Amino acid sequence: MSERSKEERVHHVFEKIYTKYDSMNSIISFQRHKSWRKDVMKKMKVREGASALDVCCGTGDWAISLAEAVGENGKVVGLDFSQNMLSVAKEKKERSSLDQLELVHGNAMELPFADNSFDYVTIGFGLRNVPDYMTVLKEMYRVVRPGGLVVCLETSQPTLIGYRQLYYFYFRFIMPAIGRLMAKSYKEYAWLNESARNFPDKDTLKRMFYNAGFSTVHVKSYTGGVAAMHMGIK
Numbered sequence: 001m002s003e004r005s006k007e008e009r010v011h012h013v014f015e016k017i018y019t020k021y022d023s024m025n026s027i028i029s030f031q032r033h034k035s036w037r038k039d040v041m042k043k044m045k046v047r048e049g050a051s052a053l054d055v056c057c058g059t060g061d062w063a064i065s066l067a068e069a070v071g072e073n074g075k076v077v078g079l080d081f082s083q084n085m086l087s088v089a090k091e092k093k094e095r096s097s098l099d100q101l102e103l104v105h106g107n108a109m110e111l112p113f114a115d116n117s118f119d120y121v122t123i124g125f126g127l128r129n130v131p132d133y134m135t136v137l138k139e140m141y142r143v144v145r146p147g148g149l150v151v152c153l154e155t156s157q158p159t160l161i162g163y164r165q166l167y168y169f170y171f172r173f174i175m176p177a178i179g180r181l182m183a184k185s186y187k188e189y190a191w192l193n194e195s196a197r198n199f200p201d202k203d204t205l206k207r208m209f210y211n212a213g214f215s216t217v218h219v220k221s222y223t224g225g226v227a228a229m230h231m232g233i234k
């Protein structure tokens with residue numbers, strides 16, 4: 001698939017599933033995504049008053065956690081290219097009256113920010129959706145300040161024999177079926193299977209972080225390697 005057609009397909013998926021995204025996420029990950037995010041935030045030790053960018057922010061949960069952590073003297077930007085996903089994030093922002101959070105329509109492949117602008121740059125379940133992983137990693141590296149952190153939480157490839165096969169079976173057959181049943185979106189949830197299957201394993205992604213320029217990269221796997229966190233220091 002060309003970069004352009006992947007981008008169009010992904011854009012269509014999220015413009016379509018935005019009303020069901022949050023509830024489907026909890027169903028298909030058995031609520032695990034909440035504890036993964038919580039653990040990653042603990043590891044990041046976000047400072048009050050700091051600045052952060054959440055790339056591919058979607059319906060805004062990670063951007064909101066970051067905004068709460070930096071407090072009213074800090075600043076957080078959430079960026080996404082789906083106006084519909086952003087509309088859900090905007091409703092949540094209004095409900096929680098977080099003035100330090102700004103939501104921006106933009107493309108992860110060309111971040112509309114100057115070099116060295118943020119203390120933290122995050123991407124949650126976004127990297128596997130972009131047309132070129134390296135371009136986005138390099139963009140995140142460019143906009144984080146020296147000494148700052150770039151953190152990616154993403155699906156990964158479990159290695160344990162048996163568990164791995166079970167995971168692929170679940171992603172290939174069960175998850176799209178749940179998508180059809182709950183969200184009336186079989187094709188869109190089949191895309192999640194495809195994008196997760198094609199995504200690099202945690203060691204390959206770690207090498208990609210180094211290739212993007214990071215001097216240190218920490219990796220942590222979750223739930224038997226179903227998901228992984230990569231944390232790069234610039």
Ligand SMILES: C[S@@+](CC[C@H](N)C(=O)[O-])C[C@H]1O[C@@H](n2cnc3c(N)ncnc32)[C@H](O)[C@@H]1O
Binds near residue numbers: 062080
């Ligand atoms: C699986 S959702 C993740 C949303 C959120 N980060 C979370 O953890 O729940 C992926 C998001 O990435 C966005 N996205 C995909 N490709 C993008 C791109 N090239 N630029 C900006 N956003 C993109 C989609 O619109 C979607 O909201």
